[in-house]
Each structure stands twice: as structure tokens, then as C-alpha cells.
Amino acid sequence: xxxxxxxxxxxxxxxxxxxxxxxxxxxxxxxxxxxxxxxxxxxxxxxxxxxxxxxxxxxxxxxxxxxxxxxxxxxxxxxxxxxxxxxxxxxxxxxxxxxxxxxxxxxxxxxxx
Amino acid sequence: xxxxxxxxxxxxxxxxxxxxxxxxxxxxxxxxxxxxxxxxxxxxxxxxxxxxxxxxxxxxxxxxxxxxxxxxxxxxxxxxxxxxxxxxxxxxxxxxxxxxxxxxxxxxxxxx
Numbered sequence: 001x002x003x004x005x006x007x008x009x010x011x012x013x014x015x016x017x018x019x020x021x022x023x024x025x026x027x028x029x030x031x032x033x034x035x036x037x038x039x040x041x042x043x044x045x046x047x048x049x050x051x052x053x054x055x056x057x058x059x060x061x062x063x064x065x066x067x068x069x070x071x072x073x074x075x076x077x078x079x080x081x082x083x084x085x086x087x088x089x090x091x092x093x094x095x096x097x098x099x100x101x102x103x104x105x106x107x108x109x110x111x112x113x
Numbered sequence: 114x115x116x117x118x119x120x121x122x123x124x125x126x127x128x129x130x131x132x133x134x135x136x137x138x139x140x141x142x143x144x145x146x147x148x149x150x151x152x153x154x155x156x157x158x159x160x161x162x163x164x165x166x167x168x169x170x171x172x173x174x175x176x177x178x179x180x181x182x183x184x185x186x187x188x189x190x191x192x193x194x195x196x197x198x199x200x201x202x203x204x205x206x207x208x209x210x211x212x213x214x215x216x217x218x219x220x221x222x223x224x225x
Contacts, residue, residue: 042217
């Protein structure tokens with residue numbers, strides 16, 4: 001099925017460890033996004049890529065880096081995980097910069113101990 | 114700074130009822146507003162997108178309205194069913210920002 005695929009689905013890290021969350025879409029979308037979802041906080045944008053070759057900071061970029069590897073793939077890296085980064089992470093893509101065809105992945109539940 | 118609020122945070126209704134979910138936003142300079150559904154442990158699914166120039170959008174039993182000047186949107190669900198149980202989030206795309214700001218959602222439970 002066409003859509004947004006995120007890996008892994010679950011991950012437990014120790015404080016200070018690093019990891020990369022992978023995201024790929026097969027809808028030929030131009031824009032891709034990384035969000036985190038925390039109880040009572042809603043979804044907050046971490047980074048986004050409006051088009052291949054560009055990335056920009058969202059609301060909560062500290063402690064994260066991203067790479068738009070090609071049009072399909074957008075990865076999120078935690079260089080030195082902290083307990084405050086325990087969250088559910090969602091990748092999304094859209095066909096343009098203004099939200100059409102917004103499609104979310106199923107999420108990665110990350111726990112940092 | 115755009116802020117999006119959804120009230121109530123949770124709602125339980127008996128099957129068959131018509132219901133309204135509310136979304137308010139502080140900055141009326143929006144490009145569009147989108148309603149999403151999220152099932153437990155899953156990602157978000159887009160339900161309806163309303164352009165800033167539109168007053169409402171309909172899809173099946175769902176009807177979303179937008180009053181940009183007052184900073185409000187409503188999602189009307191007709192003849193609710195247990196399968197409608199989920200969290201409903203609204204998201205506002207503010208002009209010039211290229212990103213959505215999400216509300217914290219309304220958790221809906223439809224009782225059989």
C-alpha cells in the first residue's frame with residue numbers, strides 16, 4: 001500500500017546513545033516532516049523539508065538533526081539521547097508546501113532511560 | 114504566535130447522536146485548516162481540509178465548517194457510531210509559515 005513507512009516502531013535507548021529514525025514515502029510527495037507527540041502537548045514540528053535538498057527547523061529542533069536523503073527518504077537523528085526525548089515520533093509527507101495530501105506514518109515510540 | 118485549542122478534551126456519547134467538536138485558533142491569517150483522526154497507537158488520517166476561502170467541507174457523515182474571522186472551526190459528526198471512537202485533531206496552516214500547528218485533540222468515545 002502506498003504511504004509513509006517509519007522504522008523502527010519501538011526503541012529503547014540509554015541516555016547518551018544515538019540513533020536514526022528512518023522515514024520513506026512512495027507517493028512522490030515533495031514535502032516531508034518530523035513531529036513528536038507528547039501527552040497534553042499535541043504534535044509539535046521538529047524539522048521539515050519543503051522539497052528535496054532543503055531542510056528547516058520547526059518548533060522544537062534542539063537535540064535533533066535531519067537528512068533529506070532523496071525525494072523519498074527523510075531521516076531524523078538523535079546524537080545524544082536524553083530522557084526528555086522520550087516521545088512518539090511521526091513522519092509525514094504532503095504533495096505540496098501547504099498541506100494537500102498530508103499523510104502520516106504509524107509512528108515510532110521511543111523511550112530514553 | 115498561532116495557538117490552537119480544542120474543547121472538550123474528551124467526550125462520550127451514545128451511538129446515534131449527532132455531535133460537534135470545536136477548534137479555535139488565535140491568528141486568523143490562515144491558509145487552510147485540516148481535521149485529522151487518530152486511532153490509539155496509530156498515525157493520523159486526514160478527514161477534511163478547508164481552504165481559508167471556504168465556509169465548509171463535507172465527506173459522508175462529516176461536515177467541517179470554518180469561520181476565519183472569529184477563529185473557529187467545528188467538526189460535525191452525524192449519526193455517530195462506535196467506529197467513530199478516536200481522537201480528533203484540528204491543525205491550522207498559518208500563512209507564510211509552511212507548517213501546521215496542531216490542537217491537542219478531542220478524545221471521542223461512542224457507546225454502543
